[in-house]
Amino acid sequence: MECVILAAGEGKRMRPLTTSRPKVMLPLANRPMIEHLMNSAIKAGITDFIFVVGYHEEAVREYFGDGSEFGANIRYAVQRSQRGTADALNAVKGLVSDDFLLLNGDMVMNAEDISGLSGAVSPCMGVFKSSHPQDYGVITTEGKRVTGIFEKTSEPKGDLINAGAYLLEPGIFGIISNLELSERGEFELTDALMEYVSTGNLTTYALSEWGDVGEPWNLLDANAAMLENLEGNIEGEVEDFVVLKGAVYLGKGSTIRSGTYIEGPCVIGENCTVGPHAYIRGATSIGDNCHVGHSSELKNSVILPDTKIPHFNYIGDSVIGSKCNFGAGSKIANLRHDKRDIMAGDRNTKRRKFGAVVGDGVLFGINSSVNPGAIIGSGAAIAPCTLVEGKISDNTKYGR
Ligand code: TTP
Structure with a gap:
């Protein structure tokens, strides 16, 4: 199975650490965060990757090359301007022909969860029970079926959050092609997933561990977790x-x-x-x-x-x-x-x-x-x- 990792974002919240590098190249335990994610996927038996790069893409390409030094096979797709996660995924249109994993590059996940998600039935979304759901997009469910996906709000409808990890099928590209810009001016993957929600097809996979690395202080937590x-x-x-x-x-x-x-x-x-x-x-x-x-x-x-x-x-x-x-x-x-x-x-x-x-x-x-x-x-x-x-x-x- 191929694994697409989104690594094109600038990471504005991480400024000034992202002045001269993309967020995914910031280190945890002295290794780029995306390397840890890739290693978890490799441990889960995945060796074929497509990195979607854009902002300071040279840093990612120079470090990873074709992936052979890391025991992986890495292809690259380019998102020229950062117009949202669905737009980033669209960069791999035509490069995947079967079910594939999609992971945000700015998070920490373990091999067991990647293995579990890749073995689920597509389309499936990795979810995590969070103690501070107000900081994330939240989902509602009936059993394992997703019934709603909600933007970050101070009054979340539950504690299950969208972890930015998905098992998807190539039909997603057709849905993306019909998307409209969101209120914040991006093409959002969550808008595309709502199509599956409306037909009752999107299910969840509960992650046992997860950490996102969007803010500088998240780096400290994620670094500490790695060093454990x-x-x-x-x-x-x-x-x-x-x-x-x-x-x-x-x-x-x-x-x-x-x-x-x-x-x-x-x-x-x-x-x-x-x-x-x-x-x-x-x-x-x-x-x-x-x-x-x-x-x-x-x-x-x-x-x-x-x-x-x-x-x-x-x-x-x-x-x-x-x-x-x-x-x-x-x-x-x-x-x-x-x-x-x-x-x-x-x-x-x-x-x-x-x-x-x-x-x-x-x-x-x-x-x-x-x-x-x-x-x-x-x-x-x-x-x-x-x-x-x-x-x-x-x-x-x-x-x-
Ligand atoms: P975000 O954290 O939503 O965006 P960002 O990484 O640009 O950070 P910030 O909000 O601080 O500006 O992105 C989630 C993931 O998606 C992350 O791995 C980067 C990736 N991404 C892209 O590849 N292209 C994009 O256009 C966007 C918005 C995100």
């Missing part, structure tokens, strides 16, 4: 007087220097230097070529490659882009004194602890302090001793 299964392994060098607790993975060419204390799960990529005297707490992923130096502390964060956190820094519950540099003493706060949920701009992270979202190439002057919920645009330069809060656009010079 981390098998520790030391491929680099660990100097004397280093304490490693829990699962720690250290990549080739990396060194953990004396006095460093790591509470896993923690994955450190290749050619990194950690310490002397660094403190890293789980669940943290550090990309290739990073430096975490003396008296720097990291906790529950995702750090993209080539970033330097070299002297007396604190980063908690944050997502940090690539090629950033933290001046000595610069820190990111992750808790409000009134303990209220952290707001990131006008969005509620629904987390009591959240630090910042930092784009690529941000330079922090010494002793700069970042307030919880800050979103700092790619290429921004923060002046020394500056208090950073709110939203900062790409390439801004901030502070004195």
Whole structure:
């Protein structure tokens, strides 16, 4: 069976992390999220994939090529402008001739569920019982039959959500060709599926585990979930007087220097230097070529490659882009004194602890302090001793 993965979206909610890469290439445990999804499908016995790419498609193509290095056979279809999920699926019209799996590329699913969904009767929708259905499209059912699909609303009609995973048949392309633009100006897959709902043909498959990765703070949860299964392994060098607790993975060419204390799960990529005297707490992923130096502390964060956190820094519950540099003493706060949920701009992270979202190439002057919920645009330069809060656009010079 072929598996179509939608990977063309820009991921506006993930900005500025998606300034220079598509959302699906953002890492969980140092691997693009779409690689984890593909690996789950491979474990479920699927080897043929069609990736629908568009926004920064070169990043996906360069990383995966034809898939042979990953034990997969990947073809590509292109969605030129991001006009919705049904439009993205339409890019594979003519490429599939039988039942196929369709997965949103920005989510986490396990192999058992992919296997179960692919063995269902088409058309079938993967659904998940969510504790916060108001954040998703919700469906209603009678037995296994879908009776309604509803947009995200503050008063959902139940707790079963549309997980963005489907078993479909080629007849869907005929339905898509008759779709009209939705109110938000997109061709929506859910509108196409309503055709099946009206004839009583769409059934559900209940997923046992699921996570979507639409917002930056979802990356932290999904990263932590990935790291739960981390098998520790030391491929680099660990100097004397280093304490490693829990699962720690250290990549080739990396060194953990004396006095460093790591509470896993923690994955450190290749050619990194950690310490002397660094403190890293789980669940943290550090990309290739990073430096975490003396008296720097990291906790529950995702750090993209080539970033330097070299002297007396604190980063908690944050997502940090690539090629950033933290001046000595610069820190990111992750808790409000009134303990209220952290707001990131006008969005509620629904987390009591959240630090910042930092784009690529941000330079922090010494002793700069970042307030919880800050979103700092790619290429921004923060002046020394500056208090950073709110939203900062790409390439801004901030502070004195
Ligand atoms: P969304 O999360 O709805 O959209 P997005 O990924 O562009 O993110 P944002 O809302 O933050 O802008 O997309 C769900 C999936 O569908 C995701 O895997 C990306 C994919 N997609 C496309 O491939 N093409 C599209 O035109 C859209 C809207 C989404």
